[in-house]
Amino acid sequence: MADITNTFAGIKSPNPFWLASAPPTDKAYNVERAFKAGWGGVVWKTLGEEGPPAVNVNGPRYGAIWGADRRLLGLNNIELITDRDLYVNLREIKQVKKDWPDRAMVVSIMVPCEEAAWKAILPLVEETGADGIELNFGCPHGMSERGMGSAVGQVPEYIEMVTRWCKANTRMPVIVKLTPNITDIRFPARAAQAGGADAVSLINTVSSITSVDLDSFSPEPSIDGKGSHGGYCGPAVKPIALNMVAEIARDAETRDLPISGIGGITTWRDAAEFLALGAGNVQVCTAAMTYGFKIVSEMIEGLQNWMDAKGHASLDDVIGRAVPNVTDWQYLNLNYVTKAKINQDLCISCGRCHIACEDTSHQAITQEVNGVRRFEVIDEECVGCNLCVNVCPVENCITMEPLAAGETDKRTGEKVSGDYGNWTEHPNNPSRVAAE
Amino acid sequence: MNSKQHMSGVVAGRLDPSDIADNFQDLHPPLSAHEAIVAADRCYFCHDAPCVTACPTSIDIPMFIRQISTGNPLGSAETIFDQNILGGMCARVCPTETLCEQVCVREVAEGKPVKIGLLQRYATDHAMDNGADIYTRAPATGNKVAVVGAGPAGLACAHRLALYGHDVVIFESREKPGGLNEFGIAAYKTVDGFAQREVDFVLSIGGIDIQYGQELGDGLSLEQLQSDYDAVFLGTGLAGVNALQMPGADADGVVDAVDFIAGLRQSADKSDIAVGRRIVVIGGGMTAIDAAVQAKLLGAEDVTICYRRGKDQMNASLFEQDLATSRGVVIRHWLQPEQVNTTDGKVQSVTLEYTSQTDGKLVGTGETMTIEADQVLVAIGQKLETSGLGSPVKLDGGRIATDQNGRTSADNVWAGGDCTNSGDDLTVTAVAQGRDAAEAINDTLKR
Numbered sequence: 001m002a003d004i005t006n007t008f009a010g011i012k013s014p015n016p017f018w019l020a021s022a023p024p025t026d027k028a029y030n031v032e033r034a035f036k037a038g039w040g041g042v043v044w045k046t047l048g049e050e051g052p053p054a055v056n057v058n059g060p061r062y063g064a065i066w067g068a069d070r071r072l073l074g075l076n077n078i079e080l081i082t083d084r085d086l087y088v089n090l091r092e093i094k095q096v097k098k099d100w101p102d103r104a105m106v107v108s109i110m111v112p113c114e115e116a117a118w119k120a121i122l123p124l125v126e127e128t129g130a131d132g133i134e135l136n137f138g139c140p141h142g143m144s145e146r147g148m149g150s151a152v153g154q155v156p157e158y159i160e161m162v163t164r165w166c167k168a169n170t171r172m173p174v175i176v177k178l179t180p181n182i183t184d185i186r187f188p189a190r191a192a193q194a195g196g197a198d199a200v201s202l203i204n205t206v207s208s209i210t211s212v213d214l215d216s217f218s219p220e221p222s223i224d225g226k227g228s229h230g231g232y233c234g235p236a237v238k239p240i241a242l243n244m245v246a247e248i249a250r251d252a253e254t255r256d257l258p259i260s261g262i263g264g265i266t267t268w269r270d271a272a273e274f275l276a277l278g279a280g281n282v283q284v285c286t287a288a289m290t291y292g293f294k295i296v297s298e299m300i301e302g303l304q305n306w307m308d309a310k311g312h313a314s315l316d317d318v319i320g321r322a323v324p325n326v327t328d329w330q331y332l333n334l335n336y337v338t339k340a341k342i343n344q345d346l347c348i349s350c351g352r353c354h355i356a357c358e359d360t361s362h363q364a365i366t367q368e369v370n371g372v373r374r375f376e377v378i379d380e381e382c383v384g385c386n387l388c389v390n391v392c393p394v395e396n397c398i399t400m401e402p403l404a405a406g407e408t409d410k411r412t413g414e415k416v417s418g419d420y421g422n423w424t425e426h427p428n429n430p431s432r433v434a435a436e
Numbered sequence: 437m438n439s440k441q442h443m444s445g446v447v448a449g450r451l452d453p454s455d456i457a458d459n460f461q462d463l464h465p466p467l468s469a470h471e472a473i474v475a476a477d478r479c480y481f482c483h484d485a486p487c488v489t490a491c492p493t494s495i496d497i498p499m500f501i502r503q504i505s506t507g508n509p510l511g512s513a514e515t516i517f518d519q520n521i522l523g524g525m526c527a528r529v530c531p532t533e534t535l536c537e538q539v540c541v542r543e544v545a546e547g548k549p550v551k552i553g554l555l556q557r558y559a560t561d562h563a564m565d566n567g568a569d570i571y572t573r574a575p576a577t578g579n580k581v582a583v584v585g586a587g588p589a590g591l592a593c594a595h596r597l598a599l600y601g602h603d604v605v606i607f608e609s610r611e612k613p614g615g616l617n618e619f620g621i622a623a624y625k626t627v628d629g630f631a632q633r634e635v636d637f638v639l640s641i642g643g644i645d646i647q648y649g650q651e652l653g654d655g656l657s658l659e660q661l662q663s664d665y666d667a668v669f670l671g672t673g674l675a676g677v678n679a680l681q682m683p684g685a686d687a688d689g690v691v692d693a694v695d696f697i698a699g700l701r702q703s704a705d706k707s708d709i710a711v712g713r714r715i716v717v718i719g720g721g722m723t724a725i726d727a728a729v730q731a732k733l734l735g736a737e738d739v740t741i742c743y744r745r746g747k748d749q750m751n752a753s754l755f756e757q758d759l760a761t762s763r764g765v766v767i768r769h770w771l772q773p774e775q776v777n778t779t780d781g782k783v784q785s786v787t788l789e790y791t792s793q794t795d796g797k798l799v800g801t802g803e804t805m806t807i808e809a810d811q812v813l814v815a816i817g818q819k820l821e822t823s824g825l826g827s828p829v830k831l832d833g834g835r836i837a838t839d840q841n842g843r844t845s846a847d848n849v850w851a852g853g854d855c856t857n858s859g860d861d862l863t864v865t866a867v868a869q870g871r872d873a874a875e876a877i878n879d880t881l882k883r
Contacts, residue, residue, distance in 0.1 A: 068477040070470070348545040351483030367484065393480050394545065 002307035003314040004300065006040060008281040009173040009199035009258045011131040013040035013104035015300050016315060017271065020201075020262055020283035021045050021108035021134060021177070024293075026082055028092035032099070037293035038300060041104025043175075043201075043283060046081035046136045047089055049111040049121060054080045054143075060221035063210035063230060072290050074236035076210045078221065078228055080142045081110050086124070094128040105129075106175065110136040110148050113158060115165045122170040132173035135162060137188075138204020140181050140231050150204065153179035156191035163195025173198040175260060178244075180237075181207050185244040189254045200248065201260035201283060203241040205231025234286035238264030242277055246326045249278025255323075266295075268302030275315065276322035330423040337409050337416050338384035338400040340364070340377045346397040349373055353388035353398060361387055379410040441735055445782070446689055446811050448710040450735025456706050459733035463624040463759075464528070464554060472558040475551045476505035480541060487536035487552060492859065492868040493520035497536060501555055513563030514570055516556055521595045521871070522588055524564060524634050525617050526864045527557035529625050533755040535864070564637050571641045574601035579881045582607060582665040584656075586646055587615020588863045589671030589853025591638050592870030593877075598643035600878045605665075606644060609651035615673055616854075617863065619698040622726040623706070624733070653824025662848060667877045670829075670836060670844070670851035671870055674818035674861075680718065684776025689783030693717065693727035693815035700730055712811025714738040716786045717765075718773050719815030721751035727813045728765045739765045740807055744772035744791050744798060774804060776812055785809055820855055832857040842873030850877055 006016040019025050019034050021043040031042050048054055056079055063076040082089055097105040107130045111117040125133055136143075137153030144151040152158045159176060166174045176192035178185065180203035192200050207229045211220045219227025241263020248254045261279025265271050266287040274282050287295055312318050342353065342365075354375050357365040364381035365388060368374060377388075389398045403409060405418025425432050440450050451459070467475060479501040487497045495516050503512035516523035532538075532553040540549035563570065579602040583590045586608035594604040612618055617631040639646075650656045652672060661668045677692050679685065689712065700709055715736045717728040720743035732739045741760065743750055746769050750757060757767060771788040778784055785808045789800040820835050828846035830837045835857040842850045852869030859865040 069474045348541040349482075349486065350480045350541045351485070352480060355483035373484070373486075 002304045002312060004304060004307070006281050006315055008104070008260060009132060009175060011041070011104045011106065011173060012102075013281070014102055015040035015296075016275070016281035016303075017296050017299050018042060018104060018106070018260070018281060018283045019288060020285040021136065022285040022289070023077075023079060024285060024288050027084065027089075028096050031092075031096050034288075034293045034296075035096075035100045035103050038296045039103070039293065040281075041106065041131075043106040043108050043134050044089070044093055044130075046108040046110045046139070047086055047121065047125070048081050049117050050086050050124075053083050053085055056080055056083050057223050059223040063208075063220040063227075064234075065210055065236065072286070073234060074208075074210065074232055075234040075286050075289065076208050076221075076230040076232045077205070078141050078230040081108075081136070081139070086121075090124055090128055093125075093130055097129045097131075104131050106132045106134050108134045108136050108177070110139070110143060113147055113152060113162060118162065118165045119169050122166065122172075126170055126172055130172065132175060132198070133166065133170065134175040134177050134201060135166060136177050136204075137162075138177045138179040138202075140179060140205060140207040141229060150179035150181050150207075153177075153188055153204070154182055156187045159188050159191040160195035163192050163197045167196035175199040175201050177204055177262075178202040179204045180240055180244055180263075185247050186251045186254065189248040189251065189257065193254050193257050197257070199258035199260060199280070200254075201262055202248075203237065203244055203263045205233045206237055206240065208232035233264065234290075235264045235266055238266075238270060242273060245274060245279050246277040246323065249320060249323045250326050266290075268299045268306065271299055272303060272306060272318065273322075275318045276320070277326065278320045278323045280319055332422060333420050334423060334426060335417045335419060335421045337403045339379050339382045339403065340384065340386070340388050340398050341401045342375055342377055342388075342398050343396070344374075344376075346394050347375060348394055348397075349375065350393060351375065352391045352393065356387050356391045361385060381411060383411065438735070442713065442737065444713055444810055446710045446712045449707045450711065450713075451707075453705070453707045456734060460624050460627070460706060460730075462627045463622075464557075466561060467551070467554050467558045472504055472509075472555060475555055476501045478542060479505070479550045482541055486539035486541065487550075490535045490539045491519075492535070492862065492865045493523075493526070493871070494868075495519040495523065495556070497552055497556075500559055501550065501552070504555055504559055509559045509562040510566070510568055512559035513568065516560055517563070517570060519871075520864065520867050521592055521638055522617070522634060522863065522867045523556055524560035524637070525588070525626065525631065526867065527553050527560055528630070529617075529621055530862070530864050531753045531755065534753050564633065569640075571595075571599055573598055573641060573643055576603070576643075577601040577881065579603065579666045580605065580664075581667045581669065581877060581881075582661040583669045583671060584652055584658075584661070585609075585615060585671035585673055585853070585855075586613035586635070587671055587673050587853060587866065588617060589673075589855075589866035589870035589873075590615070590669065591635065592867040593669045593671060593850075593852060593874045594644045594870075595638050595641055596871050596874030597877060598641050600874075602643070602666075602878070602881065604644045606646040607650035607652075607656055607661075608646055608648050609654075609672075609675070611648045613646055613648075615671075619701055620694065620723070620726075621701070621863075622697070622730055623700055624730075651824070653821070656824065658824060658826055658829070658846070658849070662846070666848070666881055668846075668849045669842075669870070669873055669877065670825075670849060670855060671853045671866070672821065672855045674854045675821035676819040677814075678817040678819060680773065680776070680812075680814045680816065682773060682775055684778050684783070687776050687778040687783050687812075688781050689810055690776060690812045690814065693719065693723050693813040694818065696727050696813055697723065697730065700734075706734065709734055711736045712783075712809065714807075714809045715740070715811045715813060716773075716807050716809040717741045717813045717815060718786075719743065719817070720745065720749070721815060721817070722753075722756060723818075724813075724815035725752045725756045725760050725765075727815055729760050729763050731811075731813065732763050732765050736811075740809075741765060741767045742771040742773065742786075742788055742807070743767070743769050745793070746770060771805070772798075772800060774800075777806070783810055783812055786812055818854075841876035842869055843876060848880075 018041040026045040139149035261274030537549035543549035830845040850873040853866035
């Protein structure tokens with residue numbers, strides 16, 4: 001059985017599945033249930049500074065979008081950081097860590113951008129015996145209006161500054177949680193590294209309005225007829241998160257910075273993809289909020305079964321394995337030529353490939369052959385774009401078949417070169433690098 | 437147990453009224469809103485979809501399903517009604533398993549088609565339950581069109597003509613509109629007076645007057661209609677029935693299945709409908725199935741359908757055959773009736789001869805068998821009542837011959853539905869033919 005014990009930024013856990021800082025980790029009751037279910041660690045829901053705790057709205061905190069059969073695809077929340085007393089949280093953290101010493105206990109913190117505020121809270125957290133802290137520079141709603149959360153995460157200088165304060169004032173590993181509500185994730189990641197961060201975690205939620213009630217014209221979730229943007233998460237944000245994780249993992253400056261991958265992870269497969277793109281572990285929230293804590297057993301077993309099947313002995317065999325394959329567009333091999341191929345035995349004749357190609361792409365799929373309804377790829381027109389594959393409802397019915405070197409691409413009339421050739425040296429590129 | 441359940445003879449109230457009510461509930465209960473969304477989501481929105489081609493009225497099925505899935509059931513209903521104003525009834529009675537759902541790509545792929553019929557019902561019910569006012573008539577043209585028969589073909593034709601601004605008078609032989617939708621078709625397929633509600637919906641467009649008790653050849657002459665109206669549409673259906681021709685065929689207990697079904701549909705209380713304890717149904721079409729199943733649901737102990745050919749030749753769809761057997765009806769093939777045996781003029785049993793097909797010809801083998809019965813339901817086909825038509829209306833195979841636009845050989849006379857020689861004898865086909873004839877009439881009148 002594959003070994004999935006995990007050490008992330010020096011923090012050990014029996015598996016790489018942590019619950020992200022969020023409602024499921026707001027109190028001992030939930031966290032104990034999570035540990036009983038098998039979660040490897042938690043990031044305790046964000047603590048604020050001492051004093052009267054944050055308050056939440058008393059109406060709906062969540063909005064959602066759904067797929068078929070009301071399957072939750074995206075969740076949006078306007079809940080703030082913990083609305084429980086700081087000392088109640090600290091007591092519970094200490095007790096839970098004592099009771100579950102093998103699990104990772106990381107505490108999320110968000111206090112004002114003043115060194116004194118961080119200096120005040122860090123020893124309190126350290127005293128609980130927690131394994132590390134996560135700086136919440138991510139939440140895009142509510143707290144950001146007060147200069148915290150994503151308001152910090154959107155300014156690399158602030159990220160670096162606060163990270164440095166924390167590193168100077170605690171022995172605990174510091175994980176910086178990044179907001180995706182920026183233009184280039186590499187800059188905040190570099191800032192965290194410059195401040196001395198032990199790791200980054202991402203993504204936090206994406207600023208969003210999930211829907212508008214067309215009777216009341218209020219955004220959802222509606223609080224007395226008004227709505228405020230919330231933070232979007234769940235399966236819908238996974239592709240955004242994967243890209244941001246990969247960008248940091250392959251950035252020359254941050255490639256050695258540990259990354260805790262977050263964003264729509266619902267299954268072991270999602271987790272494996274994050275690990276492959278460079279995440280050292282993963283954090284989960286929406287999937288647990290949708291299905292409960294039990295899903296972690298599927299994640300653990302599924303990951304192990306896949307690793308066993310592929311001969312990966314430990315997580316180190318998987319982590320970052322896909323990173324070298326993430327490249328810039330300009331380095332993609334332009335001599336790689338594919339054609340769509342439709343398996344007529346699997347084709348159910350829905351015609352979606354045809355109409356997608358005909359209306360919106362390259363007119364490369366027939367509707368009729370010899371007067372009979374039949375969908376075939378016209379190699380002379382097919383650019384290999386893959387749209388037909390993606391709209392086809394039958395898995396593996398349409399496949400992209402690469403042409404072998406020496407074969408003629410019927411669209412261009414040219415023979416396929418077996419050599420790698422990219423845009424940087426392409427004749428159409430005005431700033432091409434002349435071949436040596 | 438009801439004391440009458442095992443009584444011999446033809447008896448009403450074999451089951452308690454509550455059991456009968458249970459038995460005659462909606463065969464396919466409507467989809468809830470969530471079920472409809474889930475079912476709609478299975479539609480792939482095929483291009484040039486096979487289901488549309490298979491629908492005699494060419495409803496844009498992927499579009500109406502998409503409209504359901506986007507929360508626009510009224511728009512969905514409009515898509516349906518634009519092609520088929522009786523889309524509500526067709527959603528209930530169409531043999532979808534041999535039409536749209538048979539060719540659904542998901543049937544092809546998985547053996548589980550999109551529930552097109554139920555989705556159509558969801559949309560049309562929504563529109564009708566909400567009193568949707570969908571159609572506005574074009575300005576009056578001053579043209580008058582006579583429609584003979586207020587069944588599916590006549591109603592569809594009348595609606596389309598009214599839409600174009602023509603004034604329509606429907607001449608109906610019965611005292612109630614709807615045709616087979618009202619008098620034929622098993623009760624569990626169209627519950628809660630749906631047929632009449634649908635007629636009201638069709639007529640709500642305005643410009644359609646129905647005159648009842650008007651039968652062609654019985655005070656109503658086609659020649660007169662031709663001279664009084666700018667065009668005439670014949671949608672008479674098949675008013676005649678083929679009678680059993682054999683000894684004992686006139687015995688007490690031999691009943692025409694069409695009459696039996698009509699009686700059921702028109703009764704206020706099905707406990708009043710008398711059925712035998714043991715029933716033999718002669719025939720192999722939908723009428724035979726509808727009669728047999730309903731007889732069983734009324735409490736008949738043994739109901740046996742006897743058909744002279746094999747399973748594959750039955751006009752009733754496989755779905756209908758399965759429905760019948762699931763309700764306890766026995767279907768026997770390769771048996772033709774030879775004689776109804778009677779005592780004191782009452783049916784006692786039916787003697788049937790085994791048959792086989794030799795060189796494509798059906799022949800009796802000479803061997804016979806007898807099934808005990810106190811009632812015989814005869815469903816061996818209906819035929820066109822030709823007496824009122826006159827010689828200008830040419831027939832083909834005993835039905836009215838029409839061109840592809842529904843035009844007959846008589847001047848300014850069109851026809852559609854079961855009375856014509858084209859298409860299957862289905863509600864949906866009748867609607868398509870009535871509608872298309874209206875288009876042709878409109879084109880002619882515009883010239």
